Structures are given as structure tokens and as C-alpha cells.
Amino acid sequence: MIDVASLSQIEQLGQQHVLRYWSELSETQKARLNEQLTHVDWEMIRYYLSDLKSSERDVRSGRGTIAPPAHIVRCPRTDAELDSWDEARRKGEQILREGKAGVILLAGGQGTRLGFPHPKGMYPIGPVSGKSLFEMFADQVVTLVARFGHSIPYLIMTSDGTHEETVAFFEQRDYFGLGHANVFFFRQGYAPCVDSETGKLLCVDKGVLGMSPDGHGGLLAALLKAGLFSEMKNRGVEFLFLHQVDNPLVKICDPAFLGLHVRHGSEVSTKVVSKTSPDEKVGLAVDLNGRTAIIEYSDLPSELANEREADGGLRFWAGNAAIHIFNRSFMETVATSAANLPWHRAHKRIPHIDDEGHLIQSEVENGIKFERFLFDTLPLAKTALIVESSRNEEFAPLKNSSGEFSAEYVRTHIVQVALNWLKAAAVTVPEAATVEISFRFASSAEDLALRVKEVEDLTFDRPVYIGP
Numbered sequence: 001m002i003d004v005a006s007l008s009q010i011e012q013l014g015q016q017h018v019l020r021y022w023s024e025l026s027e028t029q030k031a032r033l034n035e036q037l038t039h040v041d042w043e044m045i046r047y048y049l050s051d052l053k054s055s056e057r058d059v060r061s062g063r064g065t066i067a068p069p070a071h072i073v074r075c076p077r078t079d080a081e082l083d084s085w086d087e088a089r090r091k092g093e094q095i096l097r098e099g100k101a102g103v104i105l106l107a108g109g110q111g112t113r114l115g116f117p118h119p120k121g122m123y124p125i126g127p128v129s130g131k132s133l134f135e136m137f138a139d140q141v142v143t144l145v146a147r148f149g150h151s152i153p154y155l156i157m158t159s160d161g162t163h164e165e166t167v168a169f170f171e172q173r174d175y176f177g178l179g180h181a182n183v184f185f186f187r188q189g190y191a192p193c194v195d196s197e198t199g200k201l202l203c204v205d206k207g208v209l210g211m212s213p214d215g216h217g218g219l220l221a222a223l224l225k226a227g228l229f230s231e232m233k234n235r236g237v238e239f240l241f242l243h244q245v246d247n248p249l250v251k252i253c254d255p256a257f258l259g260l261h262v263r264h265g266s267e268v269s270t271k272v273v274s275k276t277s278p279d280e281k282v283g284l285a286v287d288l289n290g291r292t293a294i295i296e297y298s299d300l301p302s303e304l305a306n307e308r309e310a311d312g313g314l315r316f317w318a319g320n321a322a323i324h325i326f327n328r329s330f331m332e333t334v335a336t337s338a339a340n341l342p343w344h345r346a347h348k349r350i351p352h353i354d355d356e357g358h359l360i361q362s363e364v365e366n367g368i369k370f371e372r373f374l375f376d377t378l379p380l381a382k383t384a385l386i387v388e389s390s391r392n393e394e395f396a397p398l399k400n401s402s403g404e405f406s407a408e409y410v411r412t413h414i415v416q417v418a419l420n421w422l423k424a425a426a427v428t429v430p431e432a433a434t435v436e437i438s439f440r441f442a443s444s445a446e447d448l449a450l451r452v453k454e455v456e457d458l459t460f461d462r463p464v465y466i467g468p
């Protein structure tokens, strides 16, 4: 039996073609198609179908008056600013001691640009250790738990494409010491793909809809569905630190960031780094119509992107590092509100079957994928805060198979951070040395300085791993 509610929507929206092969399907195939149909957001399909070609239907993240973000904390430069950051750090440390912080990792992406045949988090990125991204993150969380004496739940969002391998990877490695009870895997949802000319749902096989992950903004619905807002509330977690799977330099639960978030009464805070050039392809923190927002690089008009301040710096310099802190209650409110987050359209080449049921690999962008973006939460917050961080110390995402943001690029940055910390601790180290410092040994230049006796006799004539 076809699900009655879905059938009514299919008929209303002229999508009967998805049932063309119904009588040929096995019971299992029918059940699967029914399951897929119950996940279709029919209201969204109806909205786009009503005027498929209209660009008015596209959520442009930068529509309106754009100005640099006013609600921003820059990196500390003066003594007074350093003191203020120190105070924020102490506040953040207190939050960690009280067990009020949890961590979310976004690991549902398909990683198409990298072209690695496993979930991106399994990529062996450690320049000397060969550790995976997942292990490097776990090292940080384990270190925080030991330092502050309180458990930290780690919530890992996967998608159908990454779930099984990710879970198996953690299980085989005994959760990297995080403890099974503190790691929560949950899957993000899916959205159907439609033909860009006709708006018809695309099928990838007889009775199988073409679906794609619903974007990192799918996080909110996925947390709700998995019951994780209640779970976190029961554990006393008030703040959710969020990071992406590709940046091994992220400072998980950075206490100063947590402290600033609380001091400013922010509901969602975002770290930004300086853009390297006007045309760097990174999202931007701005004020949009007077509200803090992040817009896509393609939504910043080029005359604005090229504007300079009197000192020669870019006026729009604040690149989104995709590192956030959310109040748990704010995130839950957005997740449960009827409107939730808007859908964005992306035109892609999407494989699909033709009228005879043959699979077609399209040479042109034939279809539309729908995604939600996490940063659309910012304008919904009563207060959103932007915090500047050091690009060299905190931002080196693994995105591409070569060039900028490739594995080689990321490893070079990991090594550079280690060299900077060693030099700051007055350890003599050649410029060309290859060094990796485990977070379990030291998680900052200050930490390393305290353990300098243990490293000052090292020779750096071959790659060195400084571990616990």
C-alpha cells in the first residue's frame, strides 16, 4: 500500500511518475519507496514548483544592506584586551569544570572535492603520526575531560553515506578513549532532488527517489529527531560547541570563546579569520539589514569585496571559520519552530532514470539539490557574536585533492603551528623541521612552555612526533 498522505501530495503536485513501476516492485522495494516518500518536504516542493525558474525562489544569503559586523570581538592587542580575554578564558574554564559544554561534529558531508573513498574524518592527516582527523579531535576532547574533570558529550552527525564506516572506525579504536557513553552518533536527513526544467522528482532506479543530504543546517532537525536536545538538557549541557570535520586546527571548546559568548549574552557565536584576498571563496560575517549574519562569498558584490580601509586592509575581511557556540535552548527553539531554516537550491549534475528506466549520467546540470545552511540561524538570534581568531593557529580545513586546502597544505599548517610553539618556548628548531605535537602532550604554546624540559634535547634531523 502506498502511504495515503504521500499519495495525496503526489497527485496534487503531478508527481505520479515516481509510482510508474510500483506494480513491479518487491515488498521490500515498496516499503523503501514509502519510507523515502514520507521524508519528502512536500511544502518545500510545492513552493519551488509554483515558480521553478524564479530567482525570487532562491534564498540569497546577501539580499539587503550589507555592512561589516558591528557585534565583533577582535583578537586582543593591548594589555587591557589581553586581561579581558584572560577573564573570559577563566569563565569558559569554569563552564567546562561544571560540565555545561557539549561538542557537535559535522561529519555528514560527501567530501566530493577531496575524493577520499571513506568518510573525511578517517583521512590520515597527522604529518608525522598519520593520525586521522577523528583521532586528532578525540585527543582534544580527552585532554579537556582530563584537565577539567568533567565528561564532555561528543555528538557526531553522519549521513547515510558516512554513518556505518564512521561508527565502525570509532568502535574498532575503542572510541579513542572518549568512552562509549559519551559519544552519540546521529544521522542527518535527506531532501529529494528535482529536475531543473520540470520540477519532477528525480528517480535513480525504478521506485527509488534520488535524495541528497539536507546540508549542515539539517543538524537541527536531526538533533531533535535523535532526542539529543533532551539528552543534553538532562546532562546539564547548556552550550554546544560546533566544529566541522575538516579543520584539525580547531580549538575545541576554546575557553576564551566560551567566556566571550557568555559575557556578551550571545545565543550563537562564530569565529572568523582574515580573508587572504578579496576573491577568497569563504563565507563572510557581516551585518545584513542591521542583523549579524553570514553570507556566501558569491553573495557579496565584487565592488564591496574589493573595498579597502584607510590602512589598506579589506573592509569585508571576516571569513567564516565555521566554528560556533550555540546556546542549547536557542538551537532547540529554532529546531522546533514551524519555519525552521530556509532551503537553498544548488544546480548539480544528478544521475537519474529516463522514461524507459535506463540510468542517465547527465553531462549538464540537470537537477536541483536542496540544502539547509547552519549559518541561517544567526539572524534568528536575539544576540549573535562574531569573534576573531588567528588564521595561522586555528584554520586549515581539508577540502581539496590538490592546491589550497589539500592534505599537503593542511599538514604544512599543522607543522607550522608546532614550530611556532617550540620557538615560543625558546627551543632551537630548524625552519625546515617536520614536527607534530599531540594535543595529549600540549594543547597550546603555553602548555608546551610548561613542558619545555621534556623537549629541549630533541634533535630535529628527521620527522618528530611529540606525544604523551
Ligand code: UTP
Pocket: 106, 107, 108, 109, 110, 111, 112, 113, 114, 120, 157, 159, 188, 213, 214, 215, 216, 243, 244, 245, 246, 399
Ligand atoms: P562542505 O561544505 O565542505 O562539504 O562541508 P563536504 O560535503 O564536506 O565537501 P564537498 O563540498 O562535497 O567537497 C562542511 C562541513 O559540513 C559538513 C561536512 O561534513 C563538513 O564538516 N556537512 C556538509 C554535513 O555534515 N552535511 C552536509 O549535508 C553537508
